[in-house]
Amino acid sequence: MKATPGQQQLLLKTHELSTELQRAKRTLAELESxxxxxxxxxxxxxxxxxxxxxxxxxxxxxxxxxxxxxxxxxxxxxxxxxxxxxxxxxxxxxxxxxxxxxxxxxxxxxxxxxxxxxxxxxxxxxxxxxxxxxxxxxxxxxxxxxxxxxxxxxxxxxxxxxxxxxxxxxxxxxSLPEDLMAQFDRKASRGVPIGRLIDRACGTCHLSLTSAVYSDVMSSAEDELPTCPNCEAFIVR
Ligand SMILES: [Zn+2]
CATH class of the missing domain: 1.10.287 (Helix Hairpins)
Structure with a gap:
């Protein structure tokens, strides 16, 4: 999936905001109950x-x-x-x-x-x-x-x-392209849609990437947004 580094950061921010929103809504429901x-x-x-x-x-x-x-x-x-x-x-x-x-x-x-x-x-x-x-x-x-x-x-x-x-x-x-958002939403509907690369592991499922996948991820173009082969979340380098 194509996404500029700036768009990738915005996607991460969108995910963080959604998590924050869910948490706030849960607390709100608890308080209201x-x-x-x-x-x-x-x-x-x-x-x-x-x-x-x-x-x-x-x-x-x-x-x-x-x-x-x-x-x-x-x-x-x-x-x-x-x-x-x-x-x-x-x-x-x-x-x-x-x-x-x-x-x-x-x-x-x-x-x-x-x-x-x-x-x-x-x-x-x-x-x-x-x-x-x-x-x-x-x-x-x-x-x-x-x-x-x-x-x-x-x-x-x-x-x-x-x-x-x-x-x-x-x-x-x-501010993000529609097709990128559509992919993001599809992933979000199944679980966590995006995470950072942490050392050699996917930040979403925490599984270490194989050497081949890791080198693919690291060698892909800057505006390429790789996907984790295990959990299918986007990986932000
Ligand atoms: Zn993963």
């Missing part, structure tokens, strides 16, 4: 669930505590009433009955107080969990906002670099 955010959003959902269940448990324990306190008040008022009866009664049978009821009430009160303590501890633990989940959620909200802002900036940069590279590719292509 929101992959970077997905993990944070999953963490956010998990922490919201922890927060919600913590809040529910906190409220349930509050109800339990209120119920136990009401029960304690009831027991207290019965104890007070029994003590008043005890103070005024002189009937030994009555006194005995009241005393055994008082003992039962005291043990009931002690059980209720133990429950109250347990519920208070459980409520505080749930409260701590809620506070931690809120802290984590606030951190995640900040992180998500920061990632979104970065994505926004990166998207803008990538979109403009994609359009710059696209117009560079158009400009480079339009």
């Amino acid at each position: 929101g992959a970077a955010l997905r993990e944070l959003q999953a963490e956010m959902r998990a922490s919201s669930e922890v927060l919600l269940s913590g809040q529910q448990r906190y409220e349930e324990f509050e109800v339990d505590i209120a119920r136990v306190l009401t029960d304690i008040e009831l027991v207290d008022s019965r104890i007070e009433r029994d003590l008043a009866r005890l103070a005024t009664s002189s009937n030994p049978k009555d006194i005995g009955g009241v005393q055994s009821e008082l003992a039962a009430l005291e043990s009931r009160k002690s059980l209720l107080e133990t429950s109250e303590l347990e519920f208070l501890e459980a409520r505080d633990a749930a409260g701590f969990e809620v506070a931690e989940a809120k802290k984590l959620r606030d951190e995640l909200i900040e992180k998500i906002a920061a990632v979104e802002a970065t994505i926004h900036v990166e998207l803008g940069k990538l979109q403009s670099s994609v359009s710059i590279v696209e117009s560079e590719i158009r400009a480079t292509r339009s």
